[in-house]
Amino acid sequence: MSMRNGSAPGKRAPLVVGLLAGAAVVVVLGLLVREFGPGNMGNGVLAGGSIALLGIGAAAWRAWHRPDDAGPLDRHFAGSADERDAVVLTRALAVAGVTALPLTGLATVAIAVGLRWDIALAVLLFAQLAILVVAYRREVVRG
């Protein structure tokens, strides 16, 4: 019987390939939006995407080099998640998924009554991210 190894370093090649592919998507998408999108949305895509990719890389580095400080998400990115890590992430994503429905409804109503659509979408995005972060932290503490 074998468990997924939550302590041994995962394979690094898939992460490197994923980060490179992600960087390519961010650059192409960011340049497209900067050219054709409204305002400074393109710069936002480039900045947000870069921060996300850096965060993923930093999380994987922590899982490989400081395993005692690493959390479930770090081990997921490093390819060394175990069953509890999967449970924690699944529960947090479930909370984010369930709350996305009413939040999207609220954003739709807000736009319908006159709120600017770009502001509504930005608030929606950050609200969903905040809920995901809080749900993840709660699940890590819970077990």
Added chain:
Amino acid sequence: MENEVKQRREAAGLSQRELAERLGVSRQTVNSIETGKYDPSLPLAIAIARFFEASVEEMFHVDA
């Protein structure tokens, strides 16, 4: 669910990290199991029981 993991581990002279490495999980997972925050899957519970040469029933107890 209560369990005997911490007692068995300490009796075996193992740290949480060492047990985690033997079981192929993270140290945090071993800690969560020992403190009763996380109930392991059946395969992991069996692996833990086998590691300590005990039955699953000896290692894990449903709360009274």
